[in-house]
Amino acid sequence: MKKGYIFFAILVSPPLLAQTNYVQNNANAVNPGTFNILIGDAAGNPGLTGNANTVVGPNAGNQLTTGSRNVLVGQNSGFLVSSGTGNVLVGYYAGQAITTASYNVFMGNEAGYNNSSGAGNTFLGTSAGRANTSASQNSFIGQGAGLVNTTGGSNTFLGFEAGKANTTGAENIFIGANSGFKTTTGQKNVFMGGGSGYNNTTGSSSTYVGYLAGFGNTSGSENTFIGSGTGFANNTGSYNTFVGTSSGIANQFGNNNTFLGHASGYNNTGSGNTFLGMSAGIANQGGNQNSFLGASSGFSNTTGGNNVFLGYEAGRTNTTGGSNTFVGVVAGRANTNGSFNTFLGVSAGVNNTSGANNTFLGNTAGSNNTTGQGNTFIGNRAGLSNTTANDNTFLGNGSGENITTGGANTFFGQATGNNTTTGERNALIGYQAGISNTTGDGNAFLGFQAGLNNTTGSDNTMLGYSARPTSGTLQNAVAIGANATVARSNAIVLGDPTNSSMAVGIGTNNPQFPLDVRGIIRLQNSGTIKFTHLLNPNLHNGTTDQFLTVNEVGETVLAKQRLRIDNVNQWSDKVFEKGYALKPLPEVETHIRQHGHLPNVPSAEEVVKEGVDPAKMDAKLLEKIEELTLYSIQQDKKVEKQQRRIEQLERISQVNQRQQKAIDELKALVKQLMEKK
Incomplete structure (x- = not known):
């Protein structure tokens, strides 16, 4: 080629x-x-x-x-x-x-x-990636970007001296002048914005977006800061998410926080907080585990922890109060150090300051409460006027609406106890139950409009539909049953007094009479039963010849006493039979001296120990009366015999007297004759 x-x-x-x-x-x-x-x-x-x-x-x-x-x-x-x-x-x-x-x-x-x-690697800019030795897949763009990186790989640095100090940190993305400037070994970070993550050294897996976002972070990891100045002072805090200009700007060491909104969590140093909304939790410092959602929600919170504020200015002035839940516009707005409160609804608990352990659910529920504690108000306007009262439970729209300082009340139902102000220890259950009560204490009203007329009466019990007192001032009165009414204090009424068919059963589910009892009725402490239809005009000084009994149909009647015996031998007519051995009186006298009672009559000890049969006792007493009759007859015969003797002697005496008179007259005549001579 x-x-x-x-x-x-x-x-x-x-x-x-x-x-x-x-x-x-x-x-x-x-x-x-x-x-x-x-x-x-x-x-x-x-x-x-x-x-x-x-x-x-x-x-x-x-x-x-x-x-x-x-x-x-x-x-x-x-x-x-x-x-x-x-x-x-x-x-x-x-x-x-x-x-x-x-x-x-x-x-x-x-x-x-x-x-x-x-x-x-891609290095663009004077001295970009200058110290890199064996690291691969890096992109450094900008003068001094990744300047001292040695073995850190898969990094992207864009901007003047971005990631300048990185040595072995890997998989970082730094965009913006001086972004990630001091990062050395931190990994998997994303810094976007001038100076973002500037002081980060070993912190990893964080995302900072915005001018100076996460500027002060050193070793904090897995943070997400989005917005100019977000997390500016964060140092070692980790697992935080800050979104919004200046959100979490002062956080240094707090962990696990989530802030969304302008200046949300601005001064935070605490951990585990969630602030969503402009200025939400802006003053929080050491408070932990808080959740604030809504503009200015939890605005003043400093060290209060475990709070949940949801709604515009919800819990706005809370500072040190903890474990509160405020949901609704301005719910719990005035709370400062009150803790363990739950307010749900527009203006619910809006004026609460230091009251604790309260639960208010409903628009304006408990809205005037300040220091009251242990209250539960559920329903629109429930407990609306309560200020310092404690331990109230109101359930229903308008229930307990006007109570101010009365405590330990329980109102269930719409408008129950609506006019109660200072009344305490009342239990009112049912629509408009106790609606007229104002200062009455210790009442228990159960049922539709139960206790309707009561105003200042106390310690009353009204159970049933419209069960009520006839007067508003009764004390310790009880009315039980639909439309039952009671007209006097210290009284108990069962049922509607105008209902003639009313029947009360005890031990039976099918009463046939006004009071039908199966079992025993016990009276204690000298108790008595009064019968207004049974009058005994013959009772004098506690004695009478009449007694209370029942007739053949079981009705109570006043009868004269009548004793019964089983046979004639149980009676004492035998005393008059021939051959009856009547004891001589000297023998009876001897027995009395020895035993202290008549023969054949039980002693006092025997009566105390064993009691006596009234019929037998009456027969025995009649026996003694009949014996006494025999003694009397015997004595009468003796007296009659003596009387005849006396009369005979009297006749003899009269004869003697006449004879003596005749003698005396004869003596006088003799004397006269003698004198004549």
């Missing part, structure tokens, strides 16, 4: 030394391969066998032997290239150290100056 030798010679006889130029008109190679262009003193190698090379400049490609398709332009450019192929080296000492490396493009004085074996 015909060789195509091309010799460029300047046809001037002696060498020209004018202007320090050396003009060569002789061939530089004895056998210079094929399709090569060699221009300049010592350009190319005399033993060149490579093809399609373009070598221009003194000592350019001086060691080139077998290399092909190289373009070497400039003094000492590609000086040591021997077998390298496909290199484009343009500039003073450009790629002068390359030996066998191929497919490099170096343009600029000393571009790729120390590159020896690195391949597939």
